[in-house]
Amino acid sequence: MTEVCSVDPFVDPDWDRFVESHPQGWLIHLSGWKRVIERSFPGIHGHYLAVRQGGNIRAAFPVYVVEHLYLGKRLVSIPFATLCHPLAEEDGDIESLLEAALRLGSKEKAAGLEVRAMRSVNVLERNGTAVSREYKIHYLLLEKGPEALKARFDRTCVRQRIARSEKSNLVLSKVEDRAGLRDFYRLYVKTRRRLGLPPHPYNFIESLWDEFAPSGKLVIWMASHADHPVSGLLLLKFRDRVSAEYLVTDETFRERNPNHFLFWHAIRESHREGYRIFDFGRTSESNHGLMDFKRRWGTVVDTLPVYYPSRKKGLQPINGMGHGDKKWIGVLKSVLQHVPDSLLEQVGTMYYRHLG
Numbered sequence: 001m002t003e004v005c006s007v008d009p010f011v012d013p014d015w016d017r018f019v020e021s022h023p024q025g026w027l028i029h030l031s032g033w034k035r036v037i038e039r040s041f042p043g044i045h046g047h048y049l050a051v052r053q054g055g056n057i058r059a060a061f062p063v064y065v066v067e068h069l070y071l072g073k074r075l076v077s078i079p080f081a082t083l084c085h086p087l088a089e090e091d092g093d094i095e096s097l098l099e100a101a102l103r104l105g106s107k108e109k110a111a112g113l114e115v116r117a118m119r120s121v122n123v124l125e126r127n128g129t130a131v132s133r134e135y136k137i138h139y140l141l142l143e144k145g146p147e148a149l150k151a152r153f154d155r156t157c158v159r160q161r162i163a164r165s166e167k168s169n170l171v172l173s174k175v176e177d178r179a180g181l182r183d184f185y186r187l188y189v190k191t192r193r194r195l196g197l198p199p200h201p202y203n204f205i206e207s208l209w210d211e212f213a214p215s216g217k218l219v220i221w222m223a224s225h226a227d228h229p230v231s232g233l234l235l236l237k238f239r240d241r242v243s244a245e246y247l248v249t250d251e252t253f254r255e256r257n258p259n260h261f262l263f264w265h266a267i268r269e270s271h272r273e274g275y276r277i278f279d280f281g282r283t284s285e286s287n288h289g290l291m292d293f294k295r296r297w298g299t300v301v302d303t304l305p306v307y308y309p310s311r312k313k314g315l316q317p318i319n320g321m322g323h324g325d326k327k328w329i330g331v332l333k334s335v336l337q338h339v340p341d342s343l344l345e346q347v348g349t350m351y352y353r354h355l356g
Contacts, residue, residue, distance in 0.1 A: 004100045007048045007057070009034060015048065018057040019087065020239070024118065027238040028081040029062060032211045037079055040204040041353050043067055044079055049100050051093045059088035061097035065108050066356035073110040075101060079356035080204075082282035083137070083243060083304070084116035091123040098124075098309055115307040130308040136291065138299035139279035142271045149267065152298030158260065165261035168225070172265060175220035175232075181209055184220055184232040187248035189341055194251060196333025198348035205234075212236070221266060223258040231258030233266055240276035242266070263297070 009015035009031035019025040027033065034046045044066050051059040063077045078084050088094045098115075105113055115124070124131070140149055153159045175181055185202050192199040212218035217238055223231040230253040234246040244266065249259055263280075270278045280294045282304055295301065336344060 002051055002053045002058075004049065004051055004096050007050045007060075009048050014057050015050070015060070018050075018060055022060075022087045024085040024087055025239065026081075026083050026085070026241070027212065027217055027236050028078050028084060029060070029087060030238075033078065033081075034062070036204070036207040036211050037064065040201065040207045041079075041356075043353055044356060047104055049097050049104075051088070051096055059086075059090070059093035059097060061086050061088065061094075061101060063101045063104065063113070064356060065104075065110065066354070068354045073108055074356075075105050075108070075110050075113040076356040077101070077113075077115050080200075080352075081116055082245060083118060083241075083279070085118040086115065086121065094121065094123045102309065113309055115309065117305050117307065119302070120305060121307060124307045124309060127309070130310075132306045132308075133303050134284055134286070135282050135304040135306065136285055137279055137282055137302050137304050138291075138294035138297070139277050139302075140267065140297065140299055142267070142276055142278055146264075146268045146271050149298060154296035154298075157293075157296045161257040161260040162264045165257035165264075168256035168258075168261075170230070170256060170258055170261050171224045172261070173222050173224065175222060178206075180222065181206065181220070183229045184222065184234070184248065187229060187232050187250060188246060189344060190250060191248040192348070193337055193341075193344060196336045198336060198351045199345060200352055201345065201349040204352070221262050223261050225253055225256060225258075228253075230256065231262055233259075233262040235266060237270075237275065241279065242270040242275045242277070243279045244281050 007015050016031055019029040022029075034048070037044055037046065044064050046062055046064045049061045049063065050057045061077060063075045064079050065073055066076050066079060067073045077086070086094055086097065088097060098113075101113055104110075115121070118137075142149070150159065150162075153162075173180075175184055185205055188205070189199045208218055209220075217236060219235045219237065221233045221235070222229050229250070231249040232247070233244060236243045236245050244263070247259060247262075267278050280297070280299060283290050283294060285291060336347065339347070
């Protein structure tokens with residue numbers, strides 16, 4: 001007998017065991033992600049839906065209620081996840097879980113459902129569900145080893161910069177304490193300011209650190225010059241994959257190529273530890289500079305579709321800041337580049353509380 005039900009992953013160990021065994025299971029599906037999100041953003045709440053057969057979980061779909069400041073409630077699977085996929089192999093299970101999510105949406109009076117995926121979801125493709133294909137993922141397969149991969153890197157833009165970085169007196173270190181985490185976050189705020197983007201609040205980064213660093217699922221590498229932190233790279237590690245989630249840097253040290261220094265170390269370290277995939281995180285295809293940076297590492301590129309299923313015809317995707325007049329978004333970015341750090345962090349806290 002099969003049933004669709006809600007699971008409390010904090011008290012039911014079957015949830016994490018299922019995630020760890022599922023081919024598409026990733027760190028953001030674990031109960032720890034729910035703990036991080038709900039601790040960091042009190043207005044966002046997760047509902048963990050599952051198909052059980054004979055008491056065992058055979059398919060799973062975490063979905064969160066996010067209340068946008070202007071656009072109302074929506075459901076997101078899963079907030080702040082750059083890599084995500086429904087944990088179901090059978091179309092019937094996916095349909096059952098989506099129906100349960102849509103019923104939840106009706107109960108919560110949510111305007112829509114956003115399903116992030118790592119590959120096409122056949123049942124949604126066949127149903128003509130609205131889909132965005134804006135996001136890409138760049139990754140390396142590590143089986144051949146770092147030196148074989150290095151031969152495929154762009155000679156001028158990657159290999160030469162790695163070589164220069166190794167002669168630039170950069171010092172590599174691993175963040176081991178709160179002081180190091182603060183150094184990383186200061187560089188993160190500096191980086192987001194340069195891009196004209198709000199930073200995630202410190203307590204989100206700290207919660208990620210507290211939840212996943214002790215088990216080795218989160219690692220932060222820093223590059224320093226003359227005892228001055230100049231670049232940082234936050235990695236998530238789970239099963240056979242390492243994902244570069246945050247790259248932060250002080251642009252005044254750009255000529256020393258600290259970003260190439262960190263990525264090259266992380267790729268070699270991931271291979272040494274036995275991981276199969278190293279990915280460079282999610283990128284909007286409109287971000288041409290970042291797309292080019294990742295492509296020059298000889299990466300494979302795939303699309304990360306985002307689906308918007310609904311019983312209502314013509315429902316439009318709800319993407320927070322992505323909506324509206326691009327001119328005003330440009331103005332906002334310009335403003336964010338000049339506000340004090342404390343105000344920039346407050347903007348980030350408010351923004352991400354309603355984004356998901």
